[in-house]
Amino acid sequence: DAKTTQPPSMDCAEGRAANLPCNHSTISGNEYVYWYRQIHSQGPQYIIHGLKNNETNEMASLIITEDRKSSTLILPHATLRDTAVYYCILNRDDKIIFGKGTRLHILP
């Protein structure tokens, strides 16, 4: 079963930064933190991943605490198209196990 804990839902105003938290207190040293999102009726979309250091790409930033027990996905300027379910996942073994994720609502 999933080893991460996420709030079931969050709201964010359009144009503001969306900060999605994830707890993974039992993370192992070689497990990567991955974030995916799923827009209705589509397959999950990869967003970003990291091991220890903070990461940034064209979609988002990933902030991992120093003890690696939690992380935050940041969407810097949320738009209505960012409305989706966001999954925080630890990549162990050679497959990913999804939890229930956070349903992010972007409010106009």
Added chain:
Amino acid sequence: DTGVSQDPRHKITKRGQNVTFRCDPISEHNRLYWYRQTLGQGPEFLTYFQNEAQLEKSRLLSDRFSAERPKGSFSTLEIQRTEQGDSAMYLCASSTRDGRNSPLHFGNGTRLTVT
């Protein structure tokens, strides 16, 4: 577009019939995964391949389910004697070699409805 392709997008079948889905991964991705997703739940892992070898099967994959990847490229997932509980979205994903530091790229799935 060189993303993961799944066919068909939708399939409606009667209980007891057999169905087969196809997945074409991203070219040169040697890992291929199958997931199943029901309404309101996250995707559930079913099985995965490294090239043509099936390396792991979930307990969710009953004897009625079989997956193949004969030449290490495309894959098929067959469900025999479908049941209403098989109604779900079936997702395929691919990645390069070692999955731990390689993101999975998903297709948009095949939605199966068993009547």
